[in-house]
Structures are given as structure tokens and as C-alpha cells.
Amino acid sequence: MEISFHGAAGGxxxxxxxxxxxxRQILVDCGIFQGEGDIAKENAADFGFSPKDIDYLLLTHAHLDHCGRIPLLVKRGFRGEILCTAATRDLARLVMLDSAGLAAEEAKRANRRASRHGDELQEPLYEVQDVLDAMDHFGRLAKYDEPIDLCPDITVRFGDAGHILGSAWVHIEAVExxxxxxxxxxxxxxxxxKPIIRSPSPAPEADVLVMECTYGDRLHKAMQPSIGELRDAILDTLERGGNAIIPTFALERAQDLLYFLREMIEAGELPKQLPVFLDSPMAISATEIFRRHSECFxxxxxKIFQSGVDPFALPNLHFTRETAESMQINLxxxxxxxxxxxGMASGGRVTHHLKHNLWRADSSVIFVGYAAQGTLARRxxxxxxTVRIFGEEIxxxxxxxxxxxxxxxxxxxxLLHWYGAEQRPATTFLVHGEDNGREGIAKVLRERNLRYHCPVIGDHYSL
Structure with a gap:
């Protein structure tokens, strides 16, 4: 048996x-690279393995950095089966279609510049048809804690990861x-x-454990004080007469915020008729998918949902799908x-709202999520x-x-609670974290005298 790492290893x-x-060859996730550096080149590069040789792809959840290169994988020859939860399948379709649209727009912009300078034209990473082709490979749907036989000697079980709707960790048992x-x-x-979905279920015992450590070096603020900070930031902005811009991830974060805003308005902590705009076609569609998958709540x-109350409904909430509607908000x-x-302000409609509000002392920008190095949010x-937006210094x-x-x-x-105090895997691989995040967990594993590795892209290990 052998394991190798082809992304989120050192980042x-x-x-x-x-x-x-x-x-048998199994792939766990196939996500897109984001952030600084030559991202277009990284995403278009070879996978480091032959897509046509992959038998199964186990998709943990629908964030772009975990599912975003699946259409490219299929385009380059993957003909295996993709397994995930039902909610992940529905969200992944939405995310990949959105990604295809963005790729087409980016290619058009790049090609306009290339035409002016006589440079080589750029092809989009993949197109809508590639996403539809990829959806044909989504096969059996996983239910939490129910084993699935991939083949006679390999069984997989998905457990609740508590990250976004339908997210999972995967447990593979194999005989070779x-x-x-x-x-x-x-x-x-x-x-x-979290307000909508369940908390993560603990890791099962395993010989080899591959663990993310995005925030392995720090502790989060508690939820209730954070809700209070959000309320106070909005009230302060309203008092100063400006707008509150919230760069928002379409999956989970947008729905969490709608949930909290509804609670604040119902409690009289925010004005009942506070205009709230969800200016994200993907977040709007994701909210509809949330309503279809209450089994994940x-x-x-x-109980709220079953009582007939929509947990995402606000008195003065506006869903803006069309570009023209989005432009009207800037008035x-x-x-x-x-x-x-x-959410990282690396593209999308929030960049237009930042252009119109970032220079205003009466407005606010409220960041409620992770901002990777090199993104506008991090700057x-x-x-x-000052920051450059659409070629203009703001x-x-x-x-x-x-x-x-x-x-x-x-x-x-x-992370350590999920890992377990008594967990004794033969080997732990620390992934999906920058150096500080991985070291935060590695330090604890050293203290426990446990064997671990911090792989980089392309590393192979015999097991």
C-alpha cells in the first residue's frame, strides 16, 4: 500500500x-488551488498520477478547494466512481458550475489582454460541459456511519465532519x-x-490518519461573543450612516449569518426592517439546497425547520441573482x-461593493472567515x-x-479533541495547513511520542 499527496500539502x-x-487506486478529494502564486499554472498542471487509473474518488465535501478540479480530472480521463453524501453531491454540482463560469470569464479577460499584446490565448481550465460530464460519475450516495463496499477487499465509511452541510471524514478499511x-x-x-449542522463525530481508530490543521496553531473566539461582535459592528455602522459589507463564503457561512441575523432581529437587537442583501447567486442556490437537506441539521x-419556520428568512431580506440587481445595491x-x-474577496461581487464602500469612513467591512495569504481580504x-481593485487604487x-x-x-x-487523547495511529500525516498550523499539531504529537509526517506535494510513502 502507498499514499501520496498532490495538493494541500504545505498549504x-x-x-x-x-x-x-x-x-486499486483511490483518490480522496480533488480540489482547486487558491491564493497567491501562479495559481492558473498550478491548477492546469499534471495531477501527479494518471486520472484514467483512478477507480474511486471519495469526496469529503463541496468546497472548491476539495472538489474544484474534478471536472478537469474527468476531462483528462477519469472514468471511476465518485462517492459522497447526498448534500455534498448537490452542493458540489453548484460549486463546480460556478467555477466553470468564473474560469470562462477569466479566460476572456486574459485573452483580451493577450490579443492586445500578441500573446498566446488561454483556454479555460474546464467548461460547463466538463462539469456535466463529471456529474455522470457521481455514483453511490453515502449515509453517515453506514459502510459501503468499494470492492471485495475495501470498505469505506463516511462520518460527520461538522464542517459544512454534508461534509464527512472517511474511514477506509482494506486488505492487501x-x-x-x-x-x-x-x-x-x-x-x-455550529448553529445549523451537527458537531464533528470523533475519529475512529486507524493505522494511518490524514488530518487537516488549518487552524492548528490557534484558538477561535467563542461563538456567543462573536455573535455579539457582529451585532455591535452592524449597529455601529448603522449609527455612522454607512453600509456593512460582509465578504461571505456561499456554503455554510452565508447560511450561518442569515440564521444569526434572524435571531437578532427576532430578539429586537437589530432593526426589524434592516435591509439585508444576499448578493451571491451561488449562496442563494446553496440556501435552497440547505432547505432540501434537513437530515444534516x-x-x-x-425542530425549527419541522415547525414550519424558515431558519434563513428575514423580514427585509433581498436575494439578488441578476447582475443588474447587484449594481443597484451600489446606489x-x-x-x-x-x-x-x-469570502476571501479574491473575486466575485463583493469586490464591486468594496470598491464602492472601502474608501468611506462611515462604512464597515466585516470579515468572518479565513483569509489566505495573497488574497485581497488578507491585505x-x-x-x-490602499488596495488595487479592478486596476484602481482604493x-x-x-x-x-x-x-x-x-x-x-x-x-x-x-482538532486534538477529534483526534482523541487515546488515538494511537501508526502514522499521522498533517495536511491542509500552512507551516504554523501544522507545527501547532506536530508539537503535541511529538510530546505524545507519536510518529507523524508533514508531506509536501509529490511526496510518496509506502505503508
């Missing part, structure tokens, strides 16, 4: 892990040449006590909460006085808030 995006068991081994891939693990939200000078993607958070005069308690990722203590 936090592009998750892609390859497992060779006898003649009479030797039995078990593997656990964490995917991305969630914060405990925790007990509290499940609003104050008094609105504007939620738009992307603003790190205190840039002064940063708006009040900037960073609220960490809403993270969809487990922090240092929660």
Missing part, C-alpha cells in the same frame, strides 16, 4: 490525496496480501456548536448589510492603506472588523 488549498491498495490496514482522512473538520435547527449610501462572495486585514478608510468565532474549521483544541 491550505488543492486537497488531493492518492491511495494505492493492490491494483492478507494484511489489513485502516485509514482515516479528516477532510475539513468543523467548529463544535442539528436537533435545534431541525444605497447607507443603512444596509451587504453579504457577497467571495485589508493586515492593514493595507483607499482603505472603512472600519475593518475581523471576527474569528464563525470559522467553519476546527481550531487547535478541537
Amino acid at each position: 491550505v488549498t488543492g486537497s488531493c490525496h492518492h491511495l494505492q491498495i493492490g491494483e 496480501s492478507g494484511k489489513r490496514q485502516s485509514f482515516v482522512f479528516s477532510g475539513d473538520l468543523g467548529n463544535a456548536g 442539528n436537533a435545534t435547527t431541525g 444605497i449610501k447607507g443603512g444596509a448589510v451587504i453579504m457577497a462572495g467571495s 485589508i486585514i493586515d492593514g493595507a492603506k 483607499q482603505v478608510r472603512a472600519k475593518v472588523h475581523t471576527i474569528g468565532g464563525f470559522s467553519a474549521h476546527a481550531d487547535h483544541d478541537e
Whole structure:
């Protein structure tokens, strides 16, 4: 048996892990790279293995950095079966279609520049048809804690990762040449006590454990104080007469925020008729998918939903799908909460809202999620006085808030809680984290005298 790493090894995006068991080849996730560097080149590069030789792809969840290169995998020859939960399948379709649209737009912009300078034209990473082709390979749907036989000697079980709707860790049990081994891939693990979905279920025992450590070096703020910070930031912005811009991830974060805003309005903590704009076609569609998958809700939200109350409905909520509607929002000078993607402000409609509000001292920008190095969000958070948006230098005069308690990722203590105090895998691989995040967990494993590795892309290990 052999494991190799082809993404999210030394970084936090592009998750892609390859497992060779006898003649069978299994891939866990196939995500897109994001952030700084020559991302287009990284995403278009060879996978590091032959797509046509992969028998099964186990998809942990639908975030772009875990599913975003699946259409390219199919385009380059993958003909195997993709297994995931029902909610992940529905969300992944949405995310990949959106990615295809963005890729087409980026290629058009690049080709306009290339035409002016006589440079080589660029092909999009993949197109809508490639996404539709990829969907044909989604096969059996996993239910939490129910084993699936991939083949006579390999069984897989999906457990609740508590990260986003439908997210899972995967437990693989395999026999090769009479030797039995078990593997656990964490995917991305969630914060405990989230408002909509359940907390992560603990890791099962395994010989080999592959664990994310995005926030392995830090602790999050508690949820309740973070909700209070969000409320106070909005009230402060309304008092100053500006708009509150919230760069928002379309999956989970947008729905969590709608849930909290509904609670605040019902409690009288925010004005009942506060205009709230969800300016993200993908977030709007994702919210509809959430409503279809109440089987993933925790007990509290499940009861609310079953009682006939929509947990995502606000009195003055506006869903803006069309570009023209989005442009109209920029005419609003104050008094609105504007939620738009992307969460790292690396593209999407939020960049337009930042262009129109970032220079205004009466407005606010409220970051409620992770911002990778090289993104516009990280530059603003790190205190840039000016930022370039659409080729224009924009002064940063708006009040900037960073609220960490809403993270969809487990922090240092929660990662170790999931790992378990008595967990004794033969080997642990630390992935999906920058150096500080991985070292935060590695330090604890050293203290426990446990064997671990911090792989980089392209590393292979015999098991």
C-alpha cells in the first residue's frame, strides 16, 4: 500500500490525496488551488498520477478547494466512481458550475489582454460541459456511519465532519496480501456548536490518519461573543450612516449569518426592517439546497425547520441573482448589510461593493472567515492603506472588523479533541495547513511520542 499527496500539502488549498491498495487506486478529494502564486499554472498542471487509473474518488465535501478540479480530472480521463453524501453531491454540482463560469470569464479577460499584446490565448481550465460530464460519475450516495463496499477487499465509511452541510471524514478499511490496514482522512473538520449542522463525530481508530490543521496553531473566539461582535459592528455602522459589507463564503457561512441575523432581529437587537442583501447567486442556490437537506441539521435547527419556520428568512431580506440587481445595491449610501462572495474577496461581487464602500469612513467591512495569504481580504486585514481593485487604487478608510468565532474549521483544541487523547495511529500525516498550523499539531504529537509526517506535494510513502 502507498499514499501520496498532490495538493494541500504545505498549504491550505488543492486537497488531493492518492491511495494505492493492490491494483486499486483511490483518490480522496480533488480540489482547486487558491491564493497567491501562479495559481492558473498550478491548477492546469499534471495531477501527479494518471486520472484514467483512478477507480474511486471519495469526496469529503463541496468546497472548491476539495472538489474544484474534478471536472478537469474527468476531462483528462477519469472514468471511476465518485462517492459522497447526498448534500455534498448537490452542493458540489453548484460549486463546480460556478467555477466553470468564473474560469470562462477569466479566460476572456486574459485573452483580451493577450490579443492586445500578441500573446498566446488561454483556454479555460474546464467548461460547463466538463462539469456535466463529471456529474455522470457521481455514483453511490453515502449515509453517515453506514459502510459501503468499494470492492471485495475495501470498505469505506463516511462520518460527520461538522464542517459544512454534508461534509464527512472517511474511514477506509482494506486488505492487501492478507494484511489489513485502516485509514482515516479528516477532510475539513468543523467548529463544535455550529448553529445549523451537527458537531464533528470523533475519529475512529486507524493505522494511518490524514488530518487537516488549518487552524492548528490557534484558538477561535467563542461563538456567543462573536455573535455579539457582529451585532455591535452592524449597529455601529448603522449609527455612522454607512453600509456593512460582509465578504461571505456561499456554503455554510452565508447560511450561518442569515440564521444569526434572524435571531437578532427576532430578539429586537437589530432593526426589524434592516435591509439585508444576499448578493451571491451561488449562496442563494446553496440556501435552497440547505432547505432540501434537513437530515444534516442539528436537533435545534431541525425542530425549527419541522415547525414550519424558515431558519434563513428575514423580514427585509433581498436575494439578488441578476447582475443588474447587484449594481443597484451600489446606489444605497447607507443603512444596509451587504453579504457577497467571495469570502476571501479574491473575486466575485463583493469586490464591486468594496470598491464602492472601502474608501468611506462611515462604512464597515466585516470579515468572518479565513483569509489566505495573497488574497485581497488578507491585505485589508493586515492593514493595507490602499488596495488595487479592478486596476484602481482604493483607499482603505472603512472600519475593518475581523471576527474569528464563525470559522467553519476546527481550531487547535478541537482538532486534538477529534483526534482523541487515546488515538494511537501508526502514522499521522498533517495536511491542509500552512507551516504554523501544522507545527501547532506536530508539537503535541511529538510530546505524545507519536510518529507523524508533514508531506509536501509529490511526496510518496509506502505503508
